[in-house]
Amino acid sequence: MKNNKNMANEEIDPVRMHLALTDDYLSDFEKRMLKRYGESLDGKSISRDILIPSDMPLHNLHYAIQKLFGWQNSHLRKFQLPESVYQKLTGNTVKGWSDLVGDLFQPPSEAEHDIFWDEDYRSGSINTWLKKKYTGPYVYGGNLEHPEAAKQDIQQMLDHFSMIEVQESVRDYLDRMKEDPDAERKILRKAPLIDLTLDEMNATLTMEGGTDSLLERLEADKLLAAQNEPMNDETLFPVTRELFYxxxxxxxxxxTITKHEDCADLLQQNLISEEELAIAEAEVLDKHKPVCIHKQGINVCDDVGGLSGFAEFLGTIYEGEDKSEASEARAWAKSLGWNVQKISNKKML
Known part of the structure; x- marks a missing residue:
């Protein structure tokens, strides 16, 4: 896709991302409901293909994802790497993880007030508010994700735990309790935190935010490599071929978020025309915002129990024998912003 310049005179490109909302544990009934009423082709996923500005951070992509799938931004979230990539990068060691804090991972003290530094929605249209968040220019307004602040934060943690009693894992402890209900949790050894494995640290300390949350100030385009894009072990970025939100x-x-080099497959399958693609690319650059170019599956809603619960919800409102229950379920979902009205691709964002 061609280089262009936005209104701030910074060079950006439109970048295609594929977003797939999936659940590996759906029942046959749930898959059938998603196919029959959720417009899911395979009964296992709902997906969106979008073009984003190449300078779009994960933080702002979050708001676009909310709009694309019909959520109301009312719960916690995080971006993370596939487990195999995470293990390779960190070596499953505290040192391997701590070395990447501030460059890739969030610092241990990052609290909600810092992660959600611009959560200023009070009233009015949630969709209008979301649009402001995923439209550029993009600026990070928090504190702890700045590299200097993040590295200072992790160093303070390492200094505080210069020596720590390493406890056995909760699983091992529970296994021992089956034989001895009065058993106490074992202290395995004493060592500096920096010398522990991540498993040992997680067994010993309570890390509310975990260790695998990615910095949201990072740009999605730099984090992700397209399927055929080469990756160099000598450089940190791009770091993976897929991200999880x-x-x-x-x-x-x-x-699951993946990056594509182009839209050739969508064009070949006649899911989008050359003209529509050109218009979408121009809008990304002119308005500094993402554009949906293809969708498969209807919008979901909050508090329904994940994709499995949403499939059950569809079964209730369309095939449930209790008319009153179906009516109440519809009204409840409508109160959360859900409706069955079809939305054109260009109006998704």
């Missing part, structure tokens, strides 16, 4: 840790909605 998890929303609502109770319902655990999971969106």
């Amino acid at each position: 998890e929303y609502d840790f109770g319902d655990s909605w999971t969106v």
Whole structure:
């Protein structure tokens, strides 16, 4: 895709991202409901193909994802790497992880007030508010994701735990309790935190935010490599061929994000025309905002129990024998912004 310049006179490109909302544990009934009423082709996923400005950070991509799938930005979220990539980068060691804090991973003290530094929605249209968040120019307004602040934060943690009692894992402890209900948790050894494995640290300390949350100030285009794009082990970026976006840790909605070099497959399948693509690319550059170019599957809604719960919800409102229950379910979903009205691609964002 051709280089262009936005209104701020900074060079940006339109970059294609594929977002797939999936669940590996759907029942046959749930898959059938998603196919029959959720407009899912395979019964296992709902997807969106979008073009984003190449300078779009994960933080702002989050708001676009909310709009694309019909959520109301009412729960926690995080971006993370595939487990295999995470393990390779960190070596499953505290040192390997801490070396990447501030460059790739969020610092241990990053609290909600800092992660959600611009959560200023009070009233009015949530969709209008979301649009402002995913439209550029993009500026990071928090504190702890700045490299200097993040590295100072992790160093303070390492200094504080210059020596720590390493506890056995919760799993090992629970296994021992089956034989001895009065068993106490074992202290395995004493060592500096920096010398532990991540498993040992996680067994010993409570890390509310975990260690795998990515910095949201990072640009999605730089983090992700397209399928055929070469990756160099000598450089940190691009770091992976796919990212995971998890929303609502109770319902655990999971969106897999991948990057494509172009839109040739969509054009070949006649899912989008050359003219539509050209218009979408121009809008990304002229308005400094993402554009949806293809969607497969209807919008979901919050608090329904993930993709599995949403499929059950569709079964209730369309095939449930209790008319009153179906009516109440519809009204409840409508109160969360859900509706069955078809939305054109260009109006998705």
